[in-house]
């Protein structure tokens with residue numbers, strides 16, 4: 001009997017601790033606390049594609065804009081990918097196999113920009129197909145290109161290398177990648193909205209452009 005009571009008390013303590021930890025994480029302030037010393041050269045554009053409902057890549061794009069200024073330019077598919085995730089995957093897989101990637105809407109001219117941040121969800125280890133379409137018709141030669149991405153746990157193994165290959169004549173800087181969150185994590189507000197904080201982004205920007 002005493003054993004059962006001890007086990008029950010231990011279980012209650014563990015559950016209570018977990019609940020407190022979750023509440024602490026949920027209540028964590030995600031705003032940047034680090035000073036921003038970075039200033040990107042010239043006029044800045046933050047070009048990005050974000051497909052999923054939780055819009056992980058869009059969030060990183062907004063953080064970059066908050067700290068670097070510049071213009072947000074969203075790449076959009078003419079016909080958006082279907083939801084939920086299983087249908088998105090099926091549609092993307094069909095395009096990957098056939099090589100027939102869907103069209104994107106035209107984006108404004110980038111001629112006046114000196115620094116172009118380029119954001120994508122990671123698809124098949126590299127940029128999403130709409131970003132591939134963007135790169136085909138928008139040469140970035142002569143510009144500073146800064147890749148960023150979000151992924152589902154597999155990292156961004158080929159993204160930066162592929163951006164480099166697709167942007168001859170551009171100066172491609174070291175990128176940033178964050179693990180994206182899913183809808184459950186967003187609903188519970190566990191951790192930050194992606195698995196990195198705004199401070200991580202500031203640290204990266206300061207490393208690239210800080211004094």
Ligand SMILES: Cc1cc2nc3c(=O)[nH]c(=O)nc-3n(C[C@H](O)[C@H](O)[C@H](O)COP(=O)(O)O)c2cc1C
Nearest residue numbers: 050051052056057092121122124125152153154180
């Ligand atoms: C077609 C497709 C392919 C994907 N391939 C990968 C992958 O190779 N590695 C990975 O870690 N995540 C992969 N993901 C997950 C996304 O990169 C991840 O959910 C991302 O944060 C979504 O960003 P978004 O909300 O801006 O669309 C894939 C998702 C889709 C729809």
